[in-house]
Amino acid sequence: MDSTKQTELWTFTTDKPKTSSDFAFCDVSYTVGKKNNVKRILQQMSGTFKSGQLTAIVGPSGAGKTTLMNILAGLKITGVEGRIEVDGVERNFKTFRKQSAYITQKDYLLKDLTVEEYMTSAAHLKLGNKVSDNEKKTRAELILKTLGLTNVATTQISRLSGGECKRLSIGLELFDNPSFLFLDEPTSGLDSLSSLQCVALLRIIASTGRTVVATVHQPSSRLLDHFDHLYVVVGGSCMYQGPVESLVPYLQTFNLNCPKYHNPADFVMDVASGEYGDLLPQLVSGVQNGRLIYRGSSASSHSTRSISLERNESHQMNDDEAEKKDRQKRITYGAPFRTQVKVLLERTWRTMWREKMLTQIRFVTHIVFAIFMGSAYHIVGNDANYPLSNAGLLCFNQLFVVFTSAMPTVVTFPIERNVLIREHLNHWYSLKAYYFAKLLVDIPFQILFPAIFLAIVYLMTDQPMCMMRFSMLLLTTICMALVGQGIGLIFGAAFDIQKAVFLAPVCAIPLLLFAGFFIHLNSVPFYLRWVSYVSFFRFGFEGAMLSVYDYDRPPLNCxxxxCYFRSPHKFLETFDMDQSSYYVCIIALMINFVVIRIAGYFVLRFKLNSVS
Incomplete structure (x- = not known):
């Protein structure tokens, strides 16, 4: 990084963090499984990370680096034992959330936003209403300039390079000056130059008083030199903790001599893999599994070990329940709820408008299928010879609207869910604000697309030219679209794309069977009749039939x-709908809408909690 860029970056990062705090953990263990099938991933590890230092957590694959990082950052709390401290005091999760930011290995970003739009939304959410819009804009521009992103400010994130995405991920978390910055594999997928630039940026950020900790799989010697502090993890234990330059002297005290001009990081990986013998227990004992910080120097490499002690009191306790309760307490955010919803509405609207699956493809699909259905069922709407065909059309319409509302959400939401997890963890907004904005922003599309589809089909199939009937049918169709979108949210929130795409249609089949078209509801066995009362397809089809054939409709053309079905009332009797109520159908659909949306919220909340 050139001197000009360093000066610009220093100008920005001299904004002090909220607090300059040291971070320590003592006897941290992590287990997975239950009863007789328990596996311990971390083995009573301890360590100290000081403010103003850039710390690297290194180790071979499967050593427990990411697990340790997730625990320290607060992403994982279930199954954790031990004590985590900030400035010698047990960590308060509520306070810690406000002071920290966690940047995951993968850059989960909304690909359809531009860099400038993303930075603006982050500024509003993190800084709130206490900071003026001009100051937010100035701060966003300064961050973009210092991170070298000014020239791509108007570029959509889907077109950025890996290094640019990583720098953007870091920049988004700097608005509220976090005291603790955790990064999981920040150099993963980057070339050597981009990796050096990224780590140089992190070092300058740390030099302003922040505690910056990053996991690095296998750093080069040049990359390793940028770190101040090194923490080596092997087999769920700490093999070394101390300054980077003291690693080689420490290994020499065990007669492990790193060859000249050899990368110390590669050498320590070889030692960890057992190429120089089974010395892991001795190495772990040498720093007491992270309780001791080695402070030897290269000048005294053949002397006895020089170890200074920075002890944490050894408390063997389980913080799991206490931290869970702390986590459930009310957490205040940078922006009030109303501002959160406003910013998220605007951001989500931009994303949906640019997402082809959610707009263009859906729009074209509704037009094409409307014309196709109108052609296939031409003039059956008022012909007494084809009432069953018209009933099939009405049933298919509801089915089409439900699935075209649900499936785009099923496909796109699992990807967006990862963005939600990252931003919610980093204290951008509440889940309620996100879900409320998500609920509101799609309503215009759920009204517009079904209205266009129904208008074409209604006219082409010669349905009764009555505005009241069309309006009733449109209301039923819109309600079904809203229910369908809620179904998509539930499956998209609960499962990955592959499972959601399969399970959503499969789970809808039993409900579709009891819609009333394929089997008469009075002929359903009593022990299965309850299914018809929870089937939104039943109320959608029934509402559509009543819209078209009830309310004293004149006889059909014959x-x-x-013609046996010349009387619309007789046709309704055939489907056991002559005593049904249109308003009951609409109320039932609205109840389905509310229940499904509430269920979607709790599924999403459970998913967020299960990440821990």
């Missing part, structure tokens, strides 16, 4: 001497 081109033959006698």
């Amino acid at each position: 081109s033959q001497p006698y």
Whole structure:
């Protein structure tokens, strides 16, 4: 990084963090499984990370680096034992959330936003209403300039390079000056130059008083030199903790001599893998599994070990329940609820408008299928010879609207869910604000697309030219679209894309069977009749039939001497709907809408909690 860029970066990062705090953990263990099938991932590890230092957590694959990082950052609390402290006091999760930021290995970003739009939304959410818009804009521009992103400010994130995405992920978390910055594999997927630039940026950020901790899989010697502090994890234990330059002297005290001009990080990986013998127990004992910080120097490499002690009191306790309770307490955010919803509405609207699956493809699909259905069922709407065909059309319409509302959400929401997890963890906004904005922003599309589809089908199939009937049918169709979108949210929140795409249609089949078209509801066995009362397809189809055939509709056209279904009322009797109520159908659909949306919220909340 050149001197000009360093000066600009220093100008920005001299904004002090909220507090300059040291971070320590003592006897941290982590287990997975239950009863007889328990696996211990971390083995009573301890360590100290000081403010103003850039710390690297290194180790071979499967050593427990990411697990340790997730625990320290507060992403994982279930199954954790031990004590985590900030400035010698047990960590208060509520306070810690406000002071920290966690940047995951993968850059989960909304790909359809531009860099400038993303930075603006982050500024509003993190800084709130106490900071003027001009100051937010100035701060966002300064961050973009210092991170070298000014020239791509108007570029959509989907077109950024890996290094640019990583710098943006870091920049988004700097608005509220976090005291603790945790990064999981920040150099993963980057070339050597981008990796050096990224770590140089982190070092300058740390030099302003922040505690910056990053996991690095296998750093080069040049990359390793940028770190102040090194923490080596092997087999769920700490093999070394101390200054980077003291690693080689420490290994020499065990007769492990790193070859000249050899990368110390590669050498320590070889030692960890057992190429120089089974010395892991001795190495772990040498720093007491992280309780001791080695402070030897290269000048005294053949002397006895020089170890200074920075002890945490050894408390063997389980903080799991206490931290869970602390986590459930009310957490205040940078922006009030109303501002959160406003910013998220604007951001989500931009994302949806640019997402082809959610707009363009859905729009074209509704037009194409409307014309196709109108052609296939031409003039059956008022012909007494084809009432069953018209009933099939009405049933298919509801089915089409439900699935075209649900499936785009099923496909896109699992990806967006990862963004939600990252931003919610980093204290951007509450889950309620996010979900409320998500609920509101799609309503215009759930009204517009079904209205266009129904208008084309209604006219082409010669349905009764009555505005009241069309309005009733449109209301039923819109209600079904809203229910369908809620179904998509539930499956998209609960499962990954592959499972959600399979399970959503499969779980809808039993409800569709009891819609009333495929089987008469009075002929359903009593022990299965309850399914019809929870089937939104039943109320959608029934509402559509009543819209078209009830309310004293005149006799249908009959081109033959006698048509059995010339009377609309007789046709409704065939489907056991002559005593049904349109308003009950609408109320039932609205109840389904509310229940499904509430269920979606709790599924999403459970998913967020289960990440821990």
